Amino acid sequence: MAISLTRTKGERRPKHRAVDEVERLRVANDELVCKVVQLTTENAQVTAQLDKTGIELSGARLDNEHAADTVQHLTGQLAAARREIERLGHELAPYLAADANARAVTVPSWVRDTSAEEDRATAPLDVAELRDTHNTTATAWRAPTDTRVIPLQQRGDEHEKGAA
Numbered sequence: 529m530a531i532s533l534t535r536t537k538g539e540r541r542p543k544h545r546a547v548d549e550v551e552r553l554r555v556a557n558d559e560l561v562c563k564v565v566q567l568t569t570e571n572a573q574v575t576a577q578l579d580k581t582g583i584e585l586s587g588a589r590l591d592n593e594h595a596a597d598t599v600q601h602l603t604g605q606l607a608a609a610r611r612e613i614e615r616l617g618h619e620l621a622p623y624l625a626a627d628a629n630a631r632a633v634t635v636p637s638w639v640r641d642t643s644a645e646e647d648r649a650t651a652p653l654d655v656a657e658l659r660d661t662h663n664t665t666a667t668a669w670r671a672p673t674d675t676r677v678i679p680l681q682q683r684g685d686e687h688e689k690g691a692a
Contacts, residue, residue: 642648
């Protein structure tokens with residue numbers, strides 16, 4: 529089916545009258561006026577909201593400054609209290625020491641009973657003679673030179689040879 533873009537015989541062109549165009553422009557103008565009124569109202573609402581937010585922000589800044597001043601004041605009081613505690617601690621230390629000495633638990637010195645022969649007290653041993661006799665000093669000690677490493681299999685073989 530073929531489509532033709534030409535007019536058919538019975539079809540008429542719409543009439544373009546100036547009165548119709550003026551009416552169309554009036555309606556468009558009325559719509560634009562309504563849109564301007566709506567945008568002006570919205571602008572006033574946004575401006576009021578911005579003003580309210582600005583007032584809240586300035587109040588929050590004042591609260592923040594007040595809180596910073598309070599923190600600074602309390603920090604000073606805390607430092608002064610720490611200095612006072614330290615001073616009182618130094619002043620109280622002798623009294624605490626005297627109290628600890630007064631409440632101390634004393635135990636008599638213990639004396640070892642050495643009356644039994646097997647439990648007699650001895651003097652420290654003099655090992656200088658032993659050291660000189662055997663020439664044993666930390667630098668003179670050496671590992672034996674006859675040590676050798678034998679793998680496990682060979683060791684077993686040697687054990688069997690020795691047993692035979």
